[in-house]
Amino acid sequence: MVFHLDKCIGCHTCSIACKNIWTDRKGAEYQWWNNVETKPGTGYPSKWEDQDIYKGGWRRDDAGRIHLRGAGKAKGLLNIFHNPSLPTVEDYYEPFTYNYLNLIEAPAGDDQPTARPVSLITGEPIDVKMGPNWDDDLSGTPDYARNDPNFAALSPAEREAMFQLERMAFFYLPRICNHCLNPACVASCPSGAIYKRGEDGIVLINQKVCRAWRMCVTACPYKKSYYNWHSGKSEKCILCYPRIEAGYAPACMHSCVGRIRYLGVVLYDADRIQAAASAEPGELVDRQLDILMDPFDDTVIAAATANGIPDSTIKAAQDSPTYKFIKQWRMALPLHPEFRTLPMLWYVPPLLPVMASVTQTDGAQESKLHPVAKTWDDTWLYDTSTEELWGSVEQARMPLAYLASLFSAGDTAAVADRLRKLMAVRIYRRWKTVGDVSEAKMTSTLQAAGLTEQSADDIFYLTALAKFNDRFVVPPAHREQAMEMIEFTGDVKGSTGFGFREQPERGL
Amino acid sequence: MTFARPGALRYALMGFVATWMVAQAATAGAAETSTGEANFTRLCSACHTIGGGRRVGPDLKGIGDRRDREWLVKWIASSQTLVRSGDPIAVALLAEYNNMPMPDAALSADEIRGVLEYIGGASAGSAQGAPAAAPERAATAEEILRGEELFRGSVHFTNGGPACSACHHVTQDAVVGGGVLAMELTTSFTRLGGPGVRAILAAPPFPVMAQAFNGKPLTEDEMIAVGGYLQSVGQRPESYNQAREDTFKLLGGGLGGVSVLLGVYALVWRRRKTEPVNREVFARQVRSQ
Ligand code: SF4
């Protein structure tokens, strides 16, 4: 999966599509398997990125081995009846609805009737304290944006600079379960209820096996496993597997207005997952990229075939838009690779070019103004002039260190590399369509970014023009083959019918 | 065959054992061709003396002069039949001796007469006590404790006799669920006195008990220990299943235990997350009430 953050408009259509299909049930109202956060911000649940609070993900010890931070065998057993690092419901938000009936049924009175908010957990009227995107578009608020855990990576000076720019700079971060290659949720489950499907890599919680220990809620560093207080089971994004099996894109991707979402097959070398997850902090992204295999390489194709991967899946891997963004063009980065779950949702980082800057003045200009002109006491000057068309990557409105904290475990060079490519494609297209950029400038930026005109065209196509079938390349599910690997379907032939493993409720 | 609970099995088994023992005793008695003296020693001397004073039952010296001979034969054969028939002397006797019924002697009328003969002869002679009339001494605290163990069966009798609690119960905390086949012995010592208890232990007059201890007599020390134990049980009525005044100890122990546990929990989970991360923000928010 790839999310192209440059294109997200923060409309939340994805979240609503998901909610309407999967989580508008009792106990699941607070769960947003897909949520869209404003960054900088504390996100949902609040400060989920701060693993000192939530103890999620893997930790690498001095010997280079990785351990779950807050779960695992010994810790899991010790805490099995009392899981100490769980988010409280207020960390998500207390789900609520409004007492709409009062608008119609209130007796006649002096005031307009109101619809008071009512908790969906207790049924009592509540004061709404928080919502899943409470700080939406509010970059710069002291309570939320300024408490973004990623600011830890920034020097006080850089932080100060962001607070001055805060009114202009924010971007959206849509999040779903990353369907990780090294999922902490799977590793943490004492009941063995969570598994990663072999045929498509979707991570699922078996609702019949789940015993409500909630270790996955703690272990998932992205807080994408949720506890349903009504059913007593944990639930998470299922990547709309019934849709995928039928050849459709997941609902959030299907409905995405900004068309930021790409879905495709990526072949990987499962034998090297542990090594990749245990890599040095600076090498995490590169090691993860290493285990993603080139679907055009003959040895890879042979190995995949030998492992029983159908030709149709290999073909889908060759057509995969995600492989292109992630490995071929190296334009995407995983979210918080330092959690070491090897997330398979990659983000093309947002390029927020400088359209203006703020500089400090000595106030000398003000003496030249007419006395009636409005003046400000502060000495900041909002300056919209830039030397170049979009400024340079290093001047981007989001400091590189901030993006690096999100997407590359602090490696600013990796982020700059991706942003440079985004910038180069823009300059290339500007040169091609508007023509106010010199060819020399265009060529040099493409070269600096390691792109050719051909690849720039391809990137442009996949970014801006791609049709449905270009963005989502879902191979046939081959579900029957996966099932036959586990059980002999002939056993049920001639009994209650093919495929009914349980009696249907209406009877047969 | 299944039983609802293990207790039922135990009682049923005891029933079988008892029936068998009675049958055995009866045969043994019929086969016996002993003289009056032997029968007296075996059956009567546990409770009666001839000129030795009262024990469980009356001193029998000169009994032939005091009571009608045929009445005596009937009484010895089955005292309870006589009591039930409303015989005034029989009823008065039973009342005089603490309503402790005299066991029926498994003897023929002739044998009974033989015993009476012997009593008549002996009354003329010197005083007679129980055959096991050994020097009496009080049991030490240690022996009382041993008596309790013997009673409960946690320590076996030397000669292999069955534990008392197989058939008897006493109301004391240490004995849980003693048998219900025979008398409840809590007040036995008070009723029978030391020599009475001792005599019964030395030569059980009750057919089932006699059969159970046939060839497996108690040793001298064991008799003192069990007697001492029964005495202690009778003397300490306050220890009978009474709630001990441990309320404060229990309360203290409970509170102490709870605080230790809570302390351990607090230590194990000292870094637990107890509050929402935005607690301060929420605290500042305006509330409608
Ligand atoms: S993001 Fe998904 S797969 Fe990864 S650890 Fe969390 S719940 Fe598991």
Ligand code: SF4
């Ligand atoms: S639907 Fe697409 S554009 Fe809209 S918020 Fe979700 S990811 Fe962004």
